[in-house]
Amino acid sequence: MAKSDIQPLEFEKPLLAMESKIEELVTMSKTMNVDLDDEVKRLRAQAKGVKKKLYTNLSAAERLQIARHPQRPNFLEIVKMISPDTWIEFHGDRAGYDDRAIIGGLIELNGQPAMIVGTQKGRGMKENLHHNFGMANPEGYRKALRLFQHAEKFKIPVITVIDTPGAYPGMDGEQHGIGQAIAFNIREMARLRIPVVSLVIGEASSGGALGIGVANHIYMMEYALYTVISPEGCASILWRSADYAAQAAEALKIGAKDLLGFGMIEGIVKEPEGGAHKDPEKAGKAIQKTLLQALETLKNLDGDTLMEQRYEKFRQIGAIQETLA
């Protein structure tokens, strides 16, 4: 993507204005043959400082905007980057439907086969409608489970890629048991006797994320988020107005660093400054490296150990107090 095609976010605009001012000065000095080198140098250093400060001190709401950036690399784009030669999609739940919000198939990571399953957000309105904005129905979770079990049968490691605002809140979903589908996936994923690695690339919201999220290792992209409810939803319930979404995002502690601090995830994948969309290829390389390392760590563990390790990881999560008798 050419730099000029990147859609800036609101909070990036002052920085961009500064950068274009510098470019203007450079052109001016050339056309008018004036020496502005010192001035340009000073401004460039200043802009660099501003940029660094901007991206290291992002608020939760600003990180949320990066995680939801319309040009952020989506699941299938990442598949293409990490496995350029192999992508064999497996369709359908074998019970009447092929959900397009959850997609899965076989890839090759440095020559190693892996079953990859992820929620797909589209690029642009048409694609997004096709993929239902990454919001899956029960059938999507049942397809995912079918692929996990296929992987287990052939001892293929599983990678799940999460980017979803949640399961689709629709009428059909309730009729077809969205709650049951997610619950069943959680239970069955916990019992898989193969390595399972999960990567959150954008937003991982609520049970819709967990339906493909029970993994031995969980990684998050630097600007990704993992949350029990969307900040907007939380704000409209607890603050009685979605206008407080920024406060809710802060209070919910949903950033990659927060989750690492809680011991819920194994690592953070560094992103290009300002987000993966600024340099998707670089982001893709970092993702590939992380996934390869994770699979390497889990490769030699037997099925029972993998299952027990995954169980213990989640068993420990909770913050309680007790008075001992």
Place this chain on the structure above:
Amino acid sequence: MSLRDWFAEKRNIKKLDADAVNSKLTDKELGELWIHCFSCGVNITKKEWRTNLRVCPKCNFHFRIGVSDRLEHLLADDTDWFSEIDETMTSANPLDFEDTQKYTDRKKEADKKSGLKDAIVTGVASIGGESLALAIMDFSYMGGSMGSVVGEKITRLTERALTDRLPLVLFSASGGARMQEGTFSLMQMVKTGSVLGKLHEAGLLYISILTEPTFGGVTASYGMLGDIIIAEKGSRIGFAGRRVIEQTIRQKLPADFQTANYLLKYGQVDQVIERSALRSMLIDLIRLHRVASGMEPTPLAPEKGKKQGNGSSPSGKALV
């Protein structure tokens, strides 16, 4: 009912109301003696209402009930008992959460209002001669929301069921995951879901009873993982909230959407059952599955803090 009876009954209700109005009791005293049915509008004496398991004797409306009422209904025989475990557990407020109010303050209010320490009570019980691990959620504690305590208590109870080879019975009543504990709440879905996987693998019975209301992360984890799933009459059960769905699909939903009978119609639950039939069905289900596997009831002795059954006519005294 003949028309004559119907009028007679109408007169009767009016007369009762008139008695209430003419009595010299204060509103507060009246409120303690009478209860108003939200569904059909009649006034019922608290005593009659309690004897009828908090179900309106006129229209069969099932009132939402909490842990102590539920236990009272389940421990109907003198020989029945319930022995609570992990009764001191409270949340440690992992996010130091504050919205318009501090989480710690909300919890204090909930403690006071409900007389509980969190939205669930767990323990072992003997009901109708059957031993079981029993968990009951309470909607009056922060909307029955599931945080670390609910997740941990269910997990420990399931581990107890595994050790003692007990069937597990869990009454859900919850608006979903507790937002104030963020991802700690969310991950309880995995914790409970995976320990139930162990119970499943061990071949033990899990009966999930969905009561008014059961939603969100509770539905999408232990709520829908029962070998047998029973919905109590009149309960609303779902994953997403009705309003959220209406806003998303931009259409009005049918009146019966997400009711117990709606779920039955779409194959999501095994039975919709009235409160009066619940206890005996539970005993039958546990017994039949036990007999099929050639087992005697696990001998259990009540531990400290045992709550004894109080005979077949509930007295209404608080059990918790």
